[in-house]
Amino acid sequence: MTRPPTMSGTRDGVVTGASTPEPGAARPRGRRFRAGRAGTLAVFLAPALVLFLLLVVAPIVVASYASMYKWNGFGLPENFVGLDNYTRAFRDPTFLGDLWRGLVLIVLSLLVQLPVALGLAMLLNQPLKGRSVYRLIFFAPYVLSEVTTAVLFTLVFSPNRGLGDGLTRLLGADAGTIFADPDTVLLAVFLVVSWKYFGFYMILYLAGRQSIPKELHEAATVDGAGAWESFRHVTLPLLGPTIRISVFLSVIGTIQLFDMVWVLTGGGPIHASETMAVTMYQYGFRRFEVGYASAISIVMFLLSLVFALFYQRIIMRRDTEGALTNQGANG
């Protein structure tokens, strides 16, 4: 909703033109030409808007245009094919596999990574000697790039010289092939992703947990609630907004997973760990089928957008309305 600025008082314009009180808005004062105010707005907004429109919005517009052409990326796209690139994608076993693998990774994250992070956050919320050190260590992988993490883990699991191999040699097994086996590779990728990111979610939960007023848990204890009941009926509902945002970030992050997979496996063996972004990169930058790769980009974009809109309308609405979430969860 845009609200037209109402110029109460002078017609010459004002420094801040709202007649309705805005948080932090100064009272209208005159003596400045309207062009001056518009000029100020333009000068302050221009750098960000130009950067954003040119380098974020325009590429997505271009991608949706290019996705309707058979185009190798050189010259101007001329060979219009309509929606053929899209129908091709949805008949392409690799791309359909990408969708399936994305779903598997999302489900694994929601069922394993986030609950583990939540459990550890609850743990580190207890009075515990050295917990700040634990916290520092758990979060450290988040600052490492996906590339260094991925290279490190290819070596950790490298056959014959790796840590995994050394450990399993003790047990008489063989872990050196975890990234080479189509049956295990996706799980292996998931484990490395979790290694890097669970600390991030843990920090989010910890921050959410610490913003819950102490009195609520004290009241629960007085009412005879044990640790589990207190967690189930006080912590969890009040952590609702944080948990919902973490689920959102996790899903959006998984849809665009690239660096980690590209370096760990390149999508292989035989596409067993390939993601949409990897497929897009293969077609766009290796085979120069830019039109087709653009169509995959747009599908990724639409999936993110539809998920985000749906999620914010249906699931996060309660949070934005400022309601106490999960009221009546106590039944």
Next chain:
Amino acid sequence: MTTPASPAVRARRLVLHLVSVAVGALIVVPILFGVLGGFKDNGQLSTNPLGWPDPWVTENYTGILASEVFWRQLGNSLLIAVTGTVIVVGSAAMAAFVLARYAFRGRELIVTLFAIGLMFPFAVAILPLFVLLRGMGLLDNPLGVILPQAAFGLPVTIIILRQFFRTIPGEVEEAAILDGCGPFGFFWRVLLPMARPALATVSVLAVVTSWNNFMLPLVVFTDQSWWTLPVGVQAFQGQYADDTARVLAYVVLSMLPALGFYAVAERQLVGGLAGSVKG
């Protein structure tokens, strides 16, 4: 731990410690494997992947530290991170200022536009971005990485800063105006100094994002002399695929700046992430 703990409490604490140490080990052991592996040669890695180096081999590390390539990649990463951060924080602060403190037609539209930008996957834009940068002659030019990176960092930066700017009371602005400050003077001399903590937070976030970016420098820089550390590490792995010890040393050295930065800026980073999501 001032009061003497009951046995039950002590047992509970012990369990908590055991779990924490176990998880901590899962984090630390792979990194430690890398650090120690860098001090081995490949023969030692094959026969003794788990133990301490014997003897300690330092050539892997010293060789890399003496090579110009590593330092150049470090310098490139640094140049891109610092310049990009200045651009994104500077332009975001200016935009956030008017979006927070001015009412004008179209303001909510602009705010919504940036908010939608939060969920643009970078991978979606990379292909047309590449074509666009090629058209502008920005391939193999650091600006080809710096500018798009700054553009994609704008949404989160603007949203955090705008929230912070709104908390500064209107009286401060009125007083500044009475003292003869124009909007530029207020922004530069009053608002920015007051917003120092928020600026630190978004700067740290921007540096980390830039430092870890891989896809963009990967496609923009075909000229090796512009490679950043992530691209360099990946290429090094490809080049020395058979020399595991050397690659481990390279990975460890490329992790050090990030871990060092984390040690210094932990508070800003953690606070920023927690705050930006809660906000």
